[in-house]
Amino acid sequence: MKKVTVVGAGLVGSLWSLYLAKRGYSVDVYERRPDPRKTGRAEGRSINLALSNRGWAALEKVGIAEEVKQSAIPMYRRVMHAVDGSLSFQPYGKENQAIYSVSRGGLNRLLLEAAEQQPEVRVHFAHRCVGADVETGQASFESETGTSQSDGEALFATDGAFSQVRSLMQRRDRFNYEQEYIDHGYKELHIPPAADGTHQIEREALHIWPRGQHMLIALPNPDGSFTCTLFFPMEGEESFASLRTVSEARAFFLAQFRDAIDWMPDFEAQWESNPVSSLVIIRCSPWNVGGKTLLFGDASHAIVPFYGQGMNSGFEDCRWLDESLEAFGDDLDQALPHFAEKRKPHADAIAELAMRNFVEMRDLTAQPEFLLQKKIEARFSALHPGKWIPLYSQVTFSHIPYADALAAGIRHDKIMSKIMARPDIQVNWDGEDVMEQMLELLD
Template identity: 55%
Template sequence: MPAPQFPTPPAAAEPLTVMGAGLVGSLLSLYLARRGHSVQVIERRADPRRTGVQEGRSINLALSDRGWRALEGVGIADDIRRVGIPMYRRVIHDAQGQLSFQPYGQNGQAIYSVSRGGLNQALLDLAEADERISLRFQQQCRHLDLEQRRLHLLDTATQQPHDEPYTRLFGTDGAFSAVRAALQKTDRYDYSQHYLEYGYKELNIEGGPNGEWLLEKEALHIWPRGEFMMIALPNLDGSFNCTLYFPFEGSNSFAALETPQQVTDFFQRVFPDVLPLLPDLTGEFFRNPTSSLVTVRCFPWAYRDEVLLLGDASHAIVPFYGQGMNAGFEDCTVLNQLLDEHGDAAWPLVFNEFQTRRKPNADAMADLAVYNFTEMRDRVADPRFLLQKKIEGKIAQQFPGHWTPLYSQVTFSHTPYAEAWANGQRQDQLMAEFMAHIQTEADYERPEVQALLREKLAGGAPATA
């Protein structure tokens, strides 16, 4: 693909600082540098290209349209697509090992399983190759002085403290952001965090003897069990990264599984078809951390025209729509668009418009992620729910422009999240009406059903308006 076109470096190009070299921070540094700014990226951790992936934590991510557009903006989408695995559908595993299937979209639409570590490495390699970007690792932010625009840092390799000034600071340092912590101390700052009563633990399905996939490769696998679930995403080497989402406490919970035998007995009872595919189940179960699931909301995201939060630092969400990374990448796209519109010297206007535009969408995506947890955990195994999804697909084909499924609006379009969520709530109300007349897939063709569809859709306002 042709190299993306960036504006001529502005006369007002200035040094910028990005706190956090994860996925969003490294991508943001590329966007800012290609606008002509010199960018210093400061990261608390050691360089992940030298230390490897942290075992047991979110190895796979689902990349969809919003993320692809952001990667296209710096010219690396094609490279990443070559090392991603398209997932065209959900494969649902019931307690007896029977399978059912639910396509993600239409006409070959897919989300992509990508390696978090591999994607982060690709972005860091690009950043390192840009002479306008400086990467500095093992720099812990001990204090941020907003009035003096100074960072008080600790070099964790040498244990030497040092101070550094900044001109403009972008906080991309995750759900427990040090930059946001400083903003929280300012007057009238709104902040909340909400934890689910569930945690997650990573497990691994090894590839076959010749590196083959022992489950369907181009699919996301789900084992829904009502109060909890497990999912699996494919890797290039034939393995699958599994994630068990499980209550912290209760009769079925992490707290109740204290011994290797209890873990084995639980999996034999609840996930019998996957147990033979987990050769190191008990070792991984007790070795890998049990991690929490948090939603973070805050406002404002900007402090004057000097500090701006992006990604998880401003809107951490639970992972059940696969949109955390995609939403953070979309932050970069939107910020770059605003700089195109207003110019690289219009920081007060850009910062304010960015937070005003993105905050409602971030809140909507947080709600959508929790909503989808219930769907994945409880509803995907319900025959009535699966029938409803088939009917929605038929409606979308019959009434293009009047009906786009909520999942497709979120995943396969650039419809603002808040607009998609409002559309989805309208669609839920309509589907309740339609499904009252539908007991089987064949009922869709009944004259009274078709008449109701035409009344509500063809002659009325689009459900996706």
Template identity: 45%
Template sequence: MTEASATARVAIVGGGLAGSLLALRLAALGHGVDVYERRPDPRVSGAEGGRSINLGLSKRGIQALTEAQLIDEVMPTCVTMAGRVIHAPDGSTRYQPYGKDRGEVLHSIDRNELNRLLLDRAERHPQVRLHFDHRLVGVDKTARELEFEHAGARLRVRPDWVVGADGAFSRTRQEMQRGERADYHQEYLEWGYKELTLKPLADGSSAIELEALHVWPRSHGLFVSHPNRDGSHTLTLFLPFEGPDSFATTRDEDDVRALFTKYFPDLLPLLPQLVEEWMAHPVGALVTTRTAPWSREDWMVLVGDACHAVYPFYGQGMNSAFEDCSALMAALARHPGRRADAFADYERSRRPHTDTLAELSKANFVELRQKVQSPWFLARKRLDVSLNRLLPKTWLPLYTMIAHTTMPYGDALARARRQERILVGAGAGALAVAAVGAWLMLGA
């Protein structure tokens, strides 16, 4: 057992997107930061294949990266997505713009490329030290000490304070809440996911529209495609774990081809390596979590998936994690020298909204699978966009508020519900006027 003094330094457990961004934000204020990541350095070993799920960078993430003075480096790595293309079972397509103009777009980015960029920047900062292959194995909350396993040995460190940014299955959270009056709820989706690749054409162009999110919605399955700068697309198939036409029943080449012939025939000629990729790539699971508290005294605090993992169907996982970093930094600025107050303020102002995001993300799963082709759903979307164009400051569609503003998630949902009541009231009023008019005409 060895000891390493980390006094007056911040320990961030987790070197993923939120951990590396927060390291840079804290280092910019003069804090010494040690980032401990259980996995090898992804810039050397390469990222784990088949499990990434490409990301859609939107306003909240852009704002956080702007605050960190990183946005000019990140944006060239993205592909703009101005809308989504819906692929019907008969092979026809329909384009749905994300907003009323080109300012309301998403940006497709490779999770691993972004993580490498953030780690490179963190490594170059004189206040940041990166420690890979360091697995957190214990926390002594009384002694304020962390214990890591590295290269077969145990290492104890005593940081000034600790940030848990180690994902949905956070060991930091488990250790922080051990023996405490804490709440924790975890829910798995009965569907899993598998990633495939739609390669570019021989001339390097994209086989399908590049600057769009592509969706193949089926009641029994769902494909989502994110574009990459080289003209390829990362395809993510969501499918039930069990039952007919599930991951459990799709085991060999014949099963795979039968599944695609039945549900996604237009994709078959575009995926010459379908069977090979299917067999090589793992099936991932999707989890949503809620927990409280997010901190302990002035010593430990959680960010990102460690305190609120969500399903990926609203495209807000990374964006909300980055927004956590901004919210934590703002709380620390509001309470200088009083970290316990800052941590409590951060949780109090943030947790109700991330709970709302969890519900929105579950609901959007149903929307993507079942509603995006409904005439009523499309008419309602068009009405929202029309009202937004007519009243740009007073009428905002829910998706616009979530993806293209930094309005707190709960406030956005409350506003959307008020707008819905106005529409319902206006519709009822119009029906009443029509009924009175008809009655008067009959009376005449």
């Protein structure tokens, strides 16, 4: 039995520990936070997350998808809220295709429990990784009781966007590292349930208030509430910095998100107590040091949240890494470099796709032209399903590698811009000749 170490029992680290146990590894997991089941705190960024097909497939492979699904809420469509309160709708995929709202804290606890139930997994909470010899895969940890050392054959670093293990790898020759804060940050707000405990707005949907340079979104929780996230520039004329008082924030919300603020009776208290957090993109390479140390999940590829793919891509990492171990008969010296090299281009692609989707969500979803384009795409793809899978579906509802999806999306954009330039497109959008032209452009 191989003995290995996992640093970070967040979403990816706890799932990976379960994968390792199922492969027969003996696993020591070190997490800097105390056991969330004892503190009762759901720590970490964002209260809830969108889980989609890539994430589900990774959960299914270790047999826990069904359990997760019991508390997940399907979101079948986007509901767009205009400034005047009018609504428009856009289905995410074909009938019954949905992304799922799940609680970050709840999912993390469930994964941890599933990992801990395996006799081969030992989770050491309140143990902070403070050092590592990435050449040998040994790490050192500090806890209340002092310093300890891991003795596994390899180190799997899933310690998130500000990874300690990565910072040690950065000292190595020829390690590439890029960290980019985007101009926008975010603040979470809460829409409580109605008096009878039901959701105040459509439950099985992701709500968006697209406003060009900024947006508000809301995802449902099982208790009847919604968690809203305001994505807003950190600085500038209209920004977190420019809203200096809570009454300025209220005035801004009244002008921009009139319906939403009506559903938040304690807006002022929330605005004052909820922090503003920043959004970072991390790229690095190589992700591994031989077969001894490997970075994955946010530790090697943190992305912005606009495609809802950060966790999903980290879960897909677990599935791909498991396949590499399988392909190389658990020879870590071969499996780890193979995974790192094969996976990296796809992590870069989802980072780019996520930024592109920000523009789509905050700006394009408010534009009638864009909604028309989506209708044309949906019609064409229903007529020729093998020829055109909309980019959103490729990313969210398929397992097509991200870089292939990005390449197809760029091609689709070129074709759609020619179609949208047709003078008759507003009236003839579903006409046979439009569909014919799309076929020709594709060939």
